[in-house]
Amino acid sequence: SIEMEDMHIIVGKNAQAGQDDFEAYDAPTLFREADALFEADKFADAAQKYEKLVVEFTDTAWAPPALFNAALSYEALGRYGDASDRYKRVVALFPASKNAKDAALRQAACLAEVGQWVQSAEALAQVEKRDDLTLADRMETMARHGLALFELKDQSGAEAKFQQSL
Numbered sequence: 001s002i003e004m005e006d007m008h009i010i011v012g013k014n015a016q017a018g019q020d021d022f023e024a025y026d027a028p029t030l031f032r033e034a035d036a037l038f039e040a041d042k043f044a045d046a047a048q049k050y051e052k053l054v055v056e057f058t059d060t061a062w063a064p065p066a067l068f069n070a071a072l073s074y075e076a077l078g079r080y081g082d083a084s085d086r087y088k089r090v091v092a093l094f095p096a097s098k099n100a101k102d103a104a105l106r107q108a109a110c111l112a113e114v115g116q117w118v119q120s121a122e123a124l125a126q127v128e129k130r131d132d133l134t135l136a137d138r139m140e141t142m143a144r145h146g147l148a149l150f151e152l153k154d155q156s157g158a159e160a161k162f163q164q165s166l
Contacts, residue, residue, distance in 0.1 A: 006057060027053055027062035034066065038073060047073035047082075064090060064097035071103065075110060084110035101132055108144060112151075121148035139165050 006026060034049035050070035054063050071086035087107035091100050104127045111120035124145040127133070133141065146161030 006060065027057040027060045027066075030057070031062050031066055034069065038069065038076075041076075043073040043076045046070075047077075064094035064099050067093070068099040068103055071106065075106070080110040080113040083107075084114075101127075101130060101137065104130070105137065105141065105144075108141075108148075112144065112148060115151075117148045117151040121145060121152065124148060 030049055030053040034046045034053065037043075037046035037049060047070045050066040050073065053066040054070065057063055057066075067086055067090050071083045071090065074080075074083035074086060084107050087103040087110065090097065090103035091107065094100055104123065108120045108123040108127060111117075111123060124141055127141045128138070128145065142161050142165035146158045146165065149161055150158035
């Protein structure tokens with residue numbers, strides 16, 4: 001037996017030309033197209049295509065990196081709230097994916113970018129509980145957590161986090 005990726009086929013009318021319209025695609029094709037848009041700095045179009053993949057091919061191995069890349073696209077556009085939401089979904093929907101750890105760290109960073117220090121500190125506290133952090137990840141998490149606490153005027157908590165990161 002031969003196994004293939006799921007494929008979606010759309011047949012309809014092209015309203016402008018009055019001709020039949022036919023479109024067929026699978027998750028790898030959408031991912032490559034979105035990657036090409038991202039590499040061309042067309043971040044809004046890339047995000048849209050990555051999210052189309054996530055919606056239409058949720059149960060495939062392509063969905064976690066597509067949702068993560070959609071978040072990266074929004075981050076590149078300076079849309080930190082949208083990026084944070086997508087990173088949060090990566091962690092919630094795909095906690096075992098290889099993107100989950102980086103998504104958790106980037107979510108906290110995006111929350112900090114928009115001044116949501118309480119949410120950033122809470123997200124970083126959750127990241128600190130992970131058992132898959134490298135030394136560099138742990139140091140970055142503690143330093144970011146210290147910054148969030150500092151911004152929240154918790155000087156003693158910030159100092160403790162900064163000391164832990166050393």
